[in-house]
Amino acid sequence: MKDLIALIVFGIVVAALPLFVSSGFVLNIVIMTLYAALLGQAWNILGGFGGQFSFGHAVFFGTGAYAAAVLQVKFGWNAWAALPAAVALGAAVGAFIGALSFRYGLRGSYFALVTLAFAEVFRILSNTFDFTGAGVGLMIPLTESAGNFQFTSRTGFLYVILGFTLAACLVAWWLKHSRYGAWLQAVRDNEESAAALGVNVFRVKLGATMISGALMSAGGVFYVQYFHYIDPHIAYGPGVSIEALLAPIVGGIGTLFGPLLGAAALHLFGELTRSFMGDAPGISLMVYGLLLVLMVTFLPRGIMGLLSGSPPVRKGGSRA
Amino acid sequence: MLEVHNLSISFGGLKAVEDVSLHLQQGAIASLIGPNGAGKSTLFALASGFLKPERGTVRFLGEDITGLPPHVICRRGMVRTFQIVQPFAAQTVHENVAVGAHLHHRSRRKALARAEAVARRVGLADQLNKLASSLTISGRKRLELARALAAEPRLLLLDEVLAGLNPQEIGEMIPVIRSIRDSGITVLMIEHVMQAVMSLSEYTWVLNHGSLIAEGTPAEVSNNAQVIEAYLGRGTAERLRRNSVHA
Numbered sequence A: 001m002k003d004l005i006a007l008i009v010f011g012i013v014v015a016a017l018p019l020f021v022s023s024g025f026v027l028n029i030v031i032m033t034l035y036a037a038l039l040g041q042a043w044n045i046l047g048g049f050g051g052q053f054s055f056g057h058a059v060f061f062g063t064g065a066y067a068a069a070v071l072q073v074k075f076g077w078n079a080w081a082a083l084p085a086a087v088a089l090g091a092a093v094g095a096f097i098g099a100l101s102f103r104y105g106l107r108g109s110y111f112a113l114v115t116l117a118f119a120e121v122f123r124i125l126s127n128t129f130d131f132t133g134a135g136v137g138l139m140i141p142l143t144e145s146a147g148n149f150q151f152t153s154r155t156g157f158l159y160v161i162l163g164f165t166l167a168a169c170l171v172a173w174w175l176k177h178s179r180y181g182a183w184l185q186a187v188r189d190n191e192e193s194a195a196a197l198g199v200n201v202f203r204v205k206l207g208a209t210m211i212s213g214a215l216m217s218a219g220g221v222f223y224v225q226y227f228h229y230i231d232p233h234i235a236y237g238p239g240v241s242i243e244a245l246l247a248p249i250v251g252g253i254g255t256l257f258g259p260l261l262g263a264a265a266l267h268l269f270g271e272l273t274r275s276f277m278g279d280a281p282g283i284s285l286m287v288y289g290l291l292l293v294l295m296v297t298f299l300p301r302g303i304m305g306l307l308s309g310s311p312p313v314r315k316g317g318s319r320a
Numbered sequence B: 001m002l003e004v005h006n007l008s009i010s011f012g013g014l015k016a017v018e019d020v021s022l023h024l025q026q027g028a029i030a031s032l033i034g035p036n037g038a039g040k041s042t043l044f045a046l047a048s049g050f051l052k053p054e055r056g057t058v059r060f061l062g063e064d065i066t067g068l069p070p071h072v073i074c075r076r077g078m079v080r081t082f083q084i085v086q087p088f089a090a091q092t093v094h095e096n097v098a099v100g101a102h103l104h105h106r107s108r109r110k111a112l113a114r115a116e117a118v119a120r121r122v123g124l125a126d127q128l129n130k131l132a133s134s135l136t137i138s139g140r141k142r143l144e145l146a147r148a149l150a151a152e153p154r155l156l157l158l159d160e161v162l163a164g165l166n167p168q169e170i171g172e173m174i175p176v177i178r179s180i181r182d183s184g185i186t187v188l189m190i191e192h193v194m195q196a197v198m199s200l201s202e203y204t205w206v207l208n209h210g211s212l213i214a215e216g217t218p219a220e221v222s223n224n225a226q227v228i229e230a231y232l233g234r235g236t237a238e239r240l241r242r243n244s245v246h247a
C-alpha cells in the first residue's frame, strides 16, 4: 500500500506543477521525462517483471503512432477515437510477436533479436507504402483544441502524459500485488518451476507482451499528437527501442519506480551533457551507450538498488 | 491413483525409461529407488508432463493424461519437485511459496497467508523474508517441498528431497513427509537415503538401466538379489550369501 500512496502523491505533485511553473521550457522537460517514463514502464512490464528483454519495442511504439496518424489523416477520425484503436493494435502486434516467439520457445537474446527484426521489418514496410506516407512520413493537420488531443498550452499535454504514465505505473503496481504478477515474475525467474506449479507459461508471457505493447503504443499516439509528425525512422528506428529500455535499466529493472527514476535521471543527465558538450550529433547516443555499460557493470539493479541498500548484485531483482 | 503403462523414452541411443508399468494406490506413501542414472527422474518428468513418452500411457485419477502439458497436469492435482532445486532466486521464501498457493487462491492476501502456514509446516517459518538465493541446501529443499505443498496436490512426486541433508536434517524432514501423507496426500518419492525409504515407504519400485527390476515392501526389495547387485555390483549377492553361510 505504501507504494500506491507514493504513486498518488507523485501524481498530485506533478499535477500541481503548472500552478507554480509557467516556463514552457521546464514544462517540456517534465512532459518528455514522463513520456520517457511511460515508454520505460511499458518495457519494464515485459522486460523487468517478465524477464523477456526486447530490443525492438519501437515495433509497438511505431504501430501506435502510425495508427493514430493514419486514422486521422486518411480516415478523418478524431484523435481521441484513434487512441483506443491504436492501443488495441499495439496489443494485437504484441500478441502476434509473442505468440510466434513463445510458441517456438524463443528466450533471452533470441527473443530480443526477434523483436529487433520485427521493428526493422515494420520500418521498411512503413517506408514503402503510400498508405503510411512512405519515406516522407505523415503530418497530422494542426487544429489545436482539447477535443482534438492538440492542446494550445503545454499544460494539457502534461495532464495527458501524466495520466498515461500513471496508468502504466498502476499496471506495474498491480503486477506487484496480484496473482498474475506473481505468475509473471515466477516465469521470469524459472519457467520450469512455474509450470510445475500450474502456471501456463505461454499465456502469462503472451499477456505481458500484449500489455507492454498496448502501453508502448499509447506512447506512440502521444508522440504524434505532441509533435504532429511521424516517419519510419522515428516510429520504428532503434532510437525509441533504446530509450524504452534505458530508463528501467538505469532506474531499476522490475521495480515500480525504476522507470520514473531512470527517466528523471537520464533527462537531467541529458540536459547536463547538452550544456557541457553542445548539441554535436551522436554525442548523446555515445554518452548514453557509455552510461548503459557503466550501469550494467556497476549497478545492475539501477538507482532503486542503491536506495534499497541490499547487496548490489542480484539477478533480476523485483523488490521495491 | 497413478497408473503408468509400458512407458518408454530414449535419449539418442540411451533407453532412459524402458517399458515401465506401475500402479500407485490412492493414499499410499511409496518410493522409487535405483542407482544414479537409472531413469527415476526421467520417469517423474514423463508422468508430470515435462517429457512426452515415445510409447506408453499415464493415467491419473482414472483419466488418460499422457502428453498433457505440465501446468495442466499440475492443476489436476499432480505436483512434482525437482531434484536440482529450482527456486525463484530473486524472490523471498514467502513469495516463492505464494506462487504455489496462487494455484487455488486468486487473492494475494490469501495466497500469502496460505504460504506462511505451509512454510511453518516444513520448518521455514523464520526464513520467510529471506531471499531464496540465500538459503542453504537444506533450506532450498524445504522450499521446493513447501512450494509444491502450497499448490494443494493430491499426488506429490518428491525427487530426492533428502539428498544433501545431514543426518539431523533428515531426521527433521522424515516426520514432515509422513505428516503430508497423513493429511491425505498420496506421496511417491525418489530417494537414495535408505533410512528414509525404510521408515517411510509402504511400497517400493526399483529401477535399473531404465527398467523395473523389483517391487514390493522395502524389506522384500532390499533382500532381492537383483537389487543388491544393481547397487553393489555384479556378484555381490552371491558373495554376501556365501559370507553369511560361513558365518
Ligand SMILES: Nc1ncnc2c1ncn2[C@@H]1O[C@H](COP(=O)(O)OP(=O)(O)O)[C@@H](O)[C@H]1O
Pocket (backbone or CB within 6 Å): B011, B014, B016, B034, B035, B036, B037, B038, B039, B040, B041, B042, B043
Ligand atoms: N534431457 C536428457 N537428455 C539426454 N539424456 C538424459 C536427459 N535426461 C536424462 N538423461 C539420461 O537419462 C538417464 C536417466 O537419468 P535420470 O532419470 O536423471 O536418472 P536418475 O534420476 O535415476 O538418477 C541418465 O543416463 C541421464 O544421463
Ligand SMILES: [Mg+2]
Pocket (backbone or CB within 6 Å): B040, B041, B042, B083
Ligand atoms: Mg534423478
